[in-house]
Amino acid sequence: MLLLAGTAQAANVELPRGISWTAFGTTSSGYAQSVGIGQMLKSKYDSNLRIIPGENDVARMVPLKGGQSHICACGIASYFAQEGVLMFADKRWGPQRLYSLFNNVGNNGQTAAIAADAGVREVADLKGKRITWLKASPANNTNMAALLAFGGLTWDDVEKVEVPGWKQSMEAVLNGQADAAWASTLSGPLNRLAASPRGLYFPQLPHDDKAAWTRAQAVAPWFAPSRVEAFVKGANVDGPYEGMNYPYPLFVATAAAPDTLAYGLTKAIMENFDGIKDAGPSMSGYALDRQFLSYIFPYHPSAIAYYKEKGTWTEADQAANDGLLKRQDVLAEAWQAMLKRDLQGEAFEAEWMKVRAAALEAAGLPVIFR
Structure with missing residues (x-):
């Protein structure tokens, strides 16, 4: 939640006096990493980070859906939220528009x-x-x-x-x-x-x-x-x-995240890597050269602006991003149609998965979850 309109500026980074994001519980490495990042944000930009712990996948998304926070330091279940599947196939949820800012792509597997x-x-x-x-x-x-x-x-x-x-x-x-x-x-x-x-x-x-x-x-x-x-x-x-790995945490934002926050936070993390790499467990993956810029979420436009400035955003990344935005559009349209159905509970979820699959197939996109 943005606490004040005032900003702290350093090296063209503008951040609000207060930032919040959701994260895994207090015993998780993701929470510990957030604490380390928060210390850097305070010392460099006089911005206070409030970490909202959530003990399960849905709990971490509730503040984003309700507007109490715009960012989540999430696990891979955030992808389920984007897709509107599993625990997010519920009528109260559906597909969520989420956008990458940056990720921790560690050297473990x-x-x-x-x-x-x-x-x-x-x-x-x-x-x-x-x-x-x-x-x-x-x-x-x-x-x-x-x-x-x-x-x-x-x-x-x-x-x-x-x-x-x-x-x-x-x-x-x-x-x-x-x-x-x-x-x-x-x-x-x-x-x-x-x-x-x-x-x-x-x-x-x-x-x-x-x-x-x-x-x-x-x-x-x-x-x-x-x-x-x-x-x-x-x-x-x-x-x-x-072998194989995927980022943890994945830092995703909602469309309501202000451009200055999305750009400023991305730049602050990338350009202060040396200051955070030892501030918590397994933080080597925040380096700019470890970012997956063609991945499972589209990137926030203001984060893209930063990666373009650094020369790391390619035409292939843009094409992948455009495809992911199209996927979100298809899912959103299918969900709005589904909400008009007079179904509840498991019957709603089962029908939604059919409607979702049909919409993705009609658009020539992979269904993945059935």
Whole structure:
């Protein structure tokens, strides 16, 4: 929320005296990163950051929808909000217009943490293995589905082991109840697995296997080929390897975000990278040269203005951005038509997914979620 009309200026950066954004809970790395950024904003621009913690995906979006905040330091579930799917297929939500400002694209990876004794060396070897499925965690399960697709597999090709949460998924692998679970390559519990009799293994995702990447990104468009340089010890990989990552947090803004805020904040983060890179955990990904400028959200016009100034915004980025804006238009039009239907609850959500798919297909755009 913008607290005062007054601004603090430094190097053509104009920021309000007060800024707020939503973030993961107070124990998360995303919250800690926000604290580090807030210290820089205060010292450099005399701008006070208010961090609004949200313990789940919907809670982090509520202040944006209600106008209490214009920005979210979100996880990948913000993409579900843009698409109007899963928890955002509810009649009270629908597709949200969100715009990227900048992201933290770290040098870690996201992958299947596989017990080394399971005999898996590439993703296709997961066929018939026991894979954890987290209840009420569509992002986690979709990530694993995309990884399986990389190897030409689906959930039907593996044994699904249902667990109530991520902590239990790690314990299931450690205790021999499962063979693989979704994790960051730097997740703390993986140290226990690596040191256990089962051991730990991360599969490589060769970047030149275009067909495999096409299959994976058809399930999870946010999958991005990455050189994985940071991982727990004992993962049975030799140095940096070809894998996958996606940004965390993703800093997204609503259309109501003022141009001066979108431009000023983007510039402040990019040009003060040296001042924030050690201010919190895993902050190396805020560097300008690590930004994904053709990704899953269109960029805010004022953020684009900054990237153009720096010479990093390309014609290909603009074409991708135009396509993403078109996608948001198609979804918004379909949602307005859907709201005229006299349906409630699960019946509304089921019909919306059909209407949504039909609208995207008619526009020649990938459906992704059905």
